[in-house]
Amino acid sequence: MPSPTPSQVPVSPLRLPTTFNFARDIVDRWASESPSQIALHWTDQTLTSTKKLTYRHFSRQSHRIATLLASLGIKQGETCILISSRIPPWWEVATACLRSGVIMCPCTTLLVAKDIESRLLVSQAAAFIGDEAAVAKCLQVRRQCPKLRTVIQIEGVVYPGSEHGSEVIDFQAALEKIPPDAEYAVPLSLTPKSQALTFFTSGTTGPPKVVLHTQTSYPLAHALTGIHWLQLSPGEVYWNLSEQGWAKAAWSFFSAWNCGATLFVHDDRLAFSAERTLRVLNRFPITTLCAPPTVYRQLVLEESRKFFASEAGRPMALRHCCGAGEPLNESVIRTWKDMTGGIEIFDAYGQTETIVICANQRGNPVRPGSMGKPVPGVPLTVVDAEGNVTADEVEGDIAIVVSSGSSGDEKNAFFGMFEGYIDRATGKIDNKIKTYANGNRFFITGDRASRDSDGYFWFVGRSDDVINSSGYRIGPFEVESTLKLHPSVVESAVVSSPDPARDEVVKAFVVLTDAAFSKIKGNKEAETANLVKELQDFCKENAAPYKYPRKIEFVDAKFLPKTISGKIKRAELKALERRRFEEAKRA
Ligand code: ATP
Numbered sequence: 218m219p220s221p222t223p224s225q226v227p228v229s230p231l232r233l234p235t236t237f238n239f240a241r242d243i244v245d246r247w248a249s250e251s252p253s254q255i256a257l258h259w260t261d262q263t264l265t266s267t268k269k270l271t272y273r274h275f276s277r278q279s280h281r282i283a284t285l286l287a288s289l290g291i292k293q294g295e296t297c298i299l300i301s302s303r304i305p306p307w308w309e310v311a312t313a314c315l316r317s318g319v320i321m322c323p324c325t326t327l328l329v330a331k332d333i334e335s336r337l338l339v340s341q342a343a344a345f346i347g348d349e350a351a352v353a354k355c356l357q358v359r360r361q362c363p364k365l366r367t368v369i370q371i372e373g374v375v376y377p378g379s380e381h382g383s384e385v386i387d388f389q390a391a392l393e394k395i396p397p398d399a400e401y402a403v404p405l406s407l408t409p410k411s412q413a414l415t416f417f418t419s420g421t422t423g424p425p426k427v428v429l430h431t432q433t434s435y436p437l438a439h440a441l442t443g444i445h446w447l448q449l450s451p452g453e454v455y456w457n458l459s460e461q462g463w464a465k466a467a468w469s470f471f472s473a474w475n476c477g478a479t480l481f482v483h484d485d486r487l488a489f490s491a492e493r494t495l496r497v498l499n500r501f502p503i504t505t506l507c508a509p510p511t512v513y514r515q516l517v518l519e520e521s522r523k524f525f526a527s528e529a530g531r532p533m534a535l536r537h538c539c540g541a542g543e544p545l546n547e548s549v550i551r552t553w554k555d556m557t558g559g560i561e562i563f564d565a566y567g568q569t570e571t572i573v574i575c576a577n578q579r580g581n582p583v584r585p586g587s588m589g590k591p592v593p594g595v596p597l598t599v600v601d602a603e604g605n606v607t608a609d610e611v612e613g614d615i616a617i618v619v620s621s622g623s624s625g626d627e628k629n630a631f632f633g634m635f636e637g638y639i640d641r642a643t644g645k646i647d648n649k650i651k652t653y654a655n656g657n658r659f660f661i662t663g664d665r666a667s668r669d670s671d672g673y674f675w676f677v678g679r680s681d682d683v684i685n686s687s688g689y690r691i692g693p694f695e696v697e698s699t700l701k702l703h704p705s706v707v708e709s710a711v712v713s714s715p716d717p718a719r720d721e722v723v724k725a726f727v728v729l730t731d732a733a734f735s736k737i738k739g740n741k742e743a744e745t746a747n748l749v750k751e752l753q754d755f756c757k758e759n760a761a762p763y764k765y766p767r768k769i770e771f772v773d774a775k776f777l778p779k780t781i782s783g784k785i786k787r788a789e790l791k792a793l794e795r796r797r798f799e800e801a802k803r804a
């Protein structure tokens with residue numbers, strides 16, 4: 218391997234501005250430059266009621282809500298947990314928090330009361346803002362959370378005389394008392410590095426981590442996400458399926474509004490349905506779609522393809538599609554392109570901890586299976602165990618440069634990433650930056666990839682998911698993508714499984730199509746063995762033969778453990794394999 222030189226370590230040309238406030242410098246600016254520009258195009262569950270709200274609306278409402286929060290004694294630097302279905306006040310409150318410096322912590326509506334208690338305690342939240350269902354859960358645990366002073370309900374009716382009426386502030390009623398022209402000046406003490414947002418990670422590898430972002434690390438830096446990956450500008454209408462509690466919803470919020478585009482929001486409260494998703498694309502002028510790979514996998518199934526081909530299933534205005542959150546299989550990209558008459562899915566990579574840092578983007582042809590190139594301005598690289606940049610095609614850790622041996626100036630470090638994790642027990646912030654003996658300092662993302670000679674990144678897997686079999690390192694993603702090419706496979710999860718001879722072998726948990734499953738249903742041993750062999754041979758033909766899954770288990774779709782955001786928890790399957798192995802040894 219050529220010895221790396223300091224010049225191989227990328228440096229970001231971006232500089233942190235001396236002042237920035239998302240509400241003032243983005244929302245108010247669009248509001249005054251183009252008062253009729255639509256910021257949010259909203260529709261309800263049934264698609265019957267719609268609202269088009271301007272940047273001017275969010276500018277005004279956020280001035281008023283910031284004034285309201287201050288009047289309720291919720292102060293800059295205090296945390297407010299926000300849980301609601303996708304209704305416009307979510308964005309009004311979010312903009313107000315950013316304007317006033319109240320730290321916003323969006324969480325998913327799927328949390329139960331116990332989870333809410335834990336999040337209130339970890340974040341030490343002073344306020345809780347939620348819809349009717351979320352507030353009801355919060356009230357069950359309120360007594361256990363002494364730091365929580367104020368509970369505000371933004372949807373549904375709060376009856377003053379009811380059991381909780383005295384404990385809960387009715388948002389709409391309280392807001393009516395704030396004059397429509399109320400002005401809230403951004404506090405002078407609010408700087409680009411002030412704390413602005415906390416998120417809980419998806420919890421794919423363990424308990425969700427608490428991630429702290431600043432007024433710029435997400436709210437401003439996501440302009441890059443909007444420009445390069447989503448390709449947004451005024452006039453584009455952008456729909457992201459992610460629920461409000463996930464960082465990915467914030468990616469959308471900040472990307473779209475930095476670019477002056479319109480966020481499309483469907484207040485969908487039911488379980489995902491491919492047909493409903495296609496109906497929405499058919500009924501509304503959505504130009505840009507972002508969905509997780511698991512959704513695209515459903516959209517390309519035969520049934521969806523049939524509906525897509527019908528009058529009610531054809532998108533009205535769709536021209537750009539994006540995916541992120543999990544690896545996106547090449548075959549899905551190809552099928553979607555066929556179905557849509559040429560729309561490719563632009564895969565991108567990022568984390569709750571970062572903006573989109575690597576993406577298929579404008580000006581670079583999509584290479585299906587690759588997550589594209591580092592987003593301009595992001596000092597992203599791949600490093601080995603000694604902190605040296607790897608040679609092309611050599612797998613290593615995906616890393617963001619904080620400073621390198623030659624340019625030790627951390628004042629100008631890339632600002633599109635988190636301040637650190639908040640330690641649940643002590644509240645201390647740890648930025649997890651790793652210093653190597655060669656003087657390089659990186660944020661190591663925890664994922665593995667290689668970079669080809671044209672600079673495209675190829676995802677291998679999470680560091681903990683990579684399988685070591687007979688001296689070979691095997692990334693689960695490549696094996697899963699190969700299996701997905703087979704017509705009988707809906708999806709799979711590939712993990713390491715203990716093996717007496719080889720130490721670890723590749724094991725695939727495979728979900729079959731209904732047609733394939735019906736052939737093996739009812740313990741048909743010979744048919745099952747034949748299908749296992751067929752899939753193994755298929756993998757040997759379509760990927761390096763040493764990567765084929767030596768063990769295959771056919772499972773029901775519900776068997777695959779997933780996070781509430783739909784990501785496969787491979788660590789749980791790996792643990793299951795270990796448990797089974799230990800039990801078999803004892804038996
Ligand atoms: P936790 O950190 O709690 O285990 P998580 O890592 O899934 O959960 P997120 O921050 O939501 O939480 O997800 C970021 C991770 O998702 C990345 O580190 C990576 O493993 C995966 N990921 C995101 N985008 C892609 C992509 N385009 N291709 C492959 N993996 C991706």
Ligand code: MG
Pocket residue numbers: 418568663
């Ligand atoms: Mg993570």
